[in-house]
Amino acid sequence: MSSSHSSAASDTPVARTRRRSGRAVLGDVARLADVSTATVSRVYNEPDKVSPSVRERVLQAAAALNWIPNAAGRALASTRTHIAGAIIPTLDDQVFASQVAGMQAVFAERGITLFLGCSNYDPAQALIQVRAMLARGVEVIAIVGEAHPPELFDALKQARVPYAITYAYREGSPHHCIGFDNRAAFVAIAEHLLALGHRTFAAVIQPARDNDRVQARVAGIREALERHGIAVRPSHLHEGPATIAFGRQSLRAIWQGADERPTAIICGNDQLAIGVLLEAAELGIKVPQQLSVTGFDDVAIAQQIHPSLTTVRVDTAEIGRRAARYLLDVLDGKEAAESGLVQPELMVRESTARVRKAD
Known part of the structure; x- marks a missing residue:
């Protein structure tokens, strides 16, 4: 009789669930954390409504039992x-x-x-x-x-x-x-170079199609230069992949062209600018004595490369x-x-x- 009673007592829903699946359930987490099942649910659905100490206790219990809340069940229960x-x-x-x-x-x-x-x-x-x-x-x-x-x-x-x-x-x-403001950021870059006396510019940028940020950057360059009656010549505007390789390729094409060489190149990002710097070294072009170069993003290598890159930092x-x-x-x-x-x-x-x- 006692044996039968003991078997019935152990045949709780939680025990049955554990035997069938081998997995812990929400009630197990609540017991181990010494909280109600509602509190466990709140930790996962509305964590800001539970004190940090209780939240930590529940999370530790869940981790100890290797229990992960069921996303579909949470969504149904909370409409979230x-x-x-x-x-x-x-x-x-x-x-x-x-x-x-x-x-x-x-x-x-x-x-x-x-x-x-x-x-x-x-x-x-x-x-x-x-x-x-x-x-x-x-x-x-x-x-x-x-x-x-x-x-x-x-x-x-x-x-x-x-x-x-x-x-x-x-x-x-x-x-x-x-x-x-991408436009304003590139107005600032162009104005920095204009203030240094540059009047012949090139630009190496990412593809502008379907990219409002690049379109705004090109508009910023043009706006700043137009105030001084300057425009970037078509042969000095190179648009392509935002890579070091395209930066190198673009400078080589610009420098070997028949047009007047630029004294400044504005690049759409640091990768392109680093490509320009590397190719300048390859071609024997002195930066910044013969050519000023700017980038955008301030990636880690921008400060370490020689010469260090003038660029724009965005958080x-x-x-x-x-x-x-x-x-x-x-x-x-x-x-x-x-x-x-x-x-x-x-x-x-x-x-x-x-x-x-x-x-």
């Missing part, structure tokens, strides 16, 4: 999926990796998982990625740049999913932008953090508390100097 999305143009550029890292750090504090999509600078791919994320229940999305088809923004509005445009900031944009991790905080505020029904404008900083180094008159 706790998933955010981010669409970036490429995985090959550290500026976007830095932005994603900043975003993920903020989302993780709220128990939100970040899904990442890569468009490869193709607006059609970005639309496919957004639709896939919406189908999986993302609650908010961050998207790099404004140059996307109207269908993308229509899909977000129809699904009532808050979104933010990142890495670009434009007054008058119909979207909430978090980033910097891309801060862009990611601000984007995540803004989207969380929208989810919480709060007004955005901070500006979306991040100010870039011109880093003047050895690769630019005042024009030296020819002997």
Whole structure:
């Protein structure tokens, strides 16, 4: 009799679940952490409503039991999926990796998982990625740049999913932008070189098609030069992959052309500028005595290369953090508390100097 009673007592739902699956369940975590099952759910669904000490106890219990909350069950129980999305143009550029890292750090504090999509600078791919994320229940999305088809923004509005445009900031944009003014940043670069007496310019830039950031950068260069009655000659404007190799190839083509040689080259990013510097050394061109070179992004090697590169630093991790905080505020029904404008900083180094008159 006692044997039968003992067997019945041990045949609880939790015990049955453990025997069938070999996995811990929510009740096991609650018992080990000495809290209610509701508190365990709250730690994962509304972590800011649980004290840090209790939250830590529950997380430690879950880790000890190797228990992971079921995402589908959480979504049904709370009408929340706790998933955010981010669409970036490429995985090959550290500026976007830095932005994603900043975003993920903020989302993780709220128990939100970040899904990442890569468009490869193709607006059609970005639309496919957004639709896939919406189908999986993302609650908010961050998207790099404004140059996307109207269908993308229509899909977000129809699904009532808050979104933010990142890495670009434009007054008058119909979207909430978090980033910097690309046009103004390149006006500042051009004006720095103009102040040094440069009047013959070249530009080596990334492909402008379907890329509003590059289009704004070219507009900034042209705007600054036009104030001085200057334009970049077509043979001095090279557009192509954002790589060291294309930077090298572009300088060789510019220097070997029949036109008057430029005294300054504005590059769309540091990779291109580093390519120009390397090719200049190969061709025996003295930088900055014969040629001033500027980049953009301030990657780690920009300060280490010789001559060190004059470039622009943008806190891309801060862009990611601000984007995540803004989207969380929208989810919480709060007004955005901070500006979306991040100010870039011109880093003047050895690769630019005042024009030296020819002997």
